Amino acid sequence: YLEDVKVQARGQLQAAESRYEAQKRITQVFELEILDLYGRLEKDGLLKKLEEEKAEAAE
């Protein structure tokens, strides 16, 4: 019975691990997208404006 419990626990842990890995891959794709978008904004020399707007929005 003890072995059963151990096997079951290991299974649950593995499921949680693989959910995490899947989610992390999504995050990594998004991260690349964000870096790319920031790059484009910077290239256009508009980042400064963006930051000004962000600061204004906070006021």
Add this chain to the structure above:
Amino acid sequence: YLEDVKVQARGQLQAAESRYEAQKRITQVFELEILDLYGRLEKDGLLKKLEEEKAEAAE
């Protein structure tokens, strides 16, 4: 001893789940950031176009 194994497994599972939940939150934040950055790029693109049109009309 069986109880020990169960408690230990539960602790590990909770930690794994928590790591997964954090990753999900990160995905949400990244998603919002991407939408926001696209919005700003589009706005800047439109603004540029508008200015170009204005300049043309003035010629």
Add this chain to the structure above:
Amino acid sequence: MTEDSQRNFRSVYYEKVGFRGVEEKKSLEILLKDDRLGILPPHHESHAQVMMYRKEQYCDVLHALEVVRFVSDATPQVEVYLRMYQLESGKLPRSPSFPLEPEDEVFLAIAKAVEEMVEDSVDCYWIIRCFVNQLNNKYREFLPQLPKAFEQYLNLEDSRLLSHLKTCSALSRLPYDLWFKRCFAGCLPESSLQRVWDKVVSGSCKILVFVAVEILLTFKIKVMALNSAEKITKFLENIPRDSSDAIVSKAIDLWHKHCGTPVHSA
């Protein structure tokens, strides 16, 4: 006096007044390993793996904040902890320059105090996170009742002092947020604070009431001499730090007197 002889003096002093001595300083770290905050399960074999999960989660969240440019190398460490906590609870604002909410200020005060007690930043974040979660979840309903309990126990201990506070209309304006929301973070020095938080973490938020009552009793003469709510509050927010160890010791006695001897306080 060298650092060593100071420590000896301290531990001798602690023994005299009946406390465990220099080990007190480590108590929060012991709590961490003890699982009373639920950070680590109470089994050593799984500690390594759980700690790895905790560390990875910390790194994931921190990195994410850097990606969206919410924190940078210049961001103060306690603010980094705040942003991490906000992200994890789905409360990250749209911009880092938005004004902070009162609950954020509470978080920062607690984070500053924990930062002084715990060196490792991963441990530090997890302790803050769990402590704040405990206040927000387990104690959510109790904390608003503490000012009333404070009034009751002060009445039992010194009704004249209570009358004086009422006469000055000071009772409703005492620093309750500092006492009960921030759990004395920024009010008591680190060593005294640890002994109070040790009790809070172990399940008694009522200790906060007795610390507040002891502060009033300790500074009775001073408080009785002040006759405006504003002056009284201002004084209580900035009490002299050198008396805090004695205050906490007396508060724990008072707690035992009124609430018996809870099992975890031995």
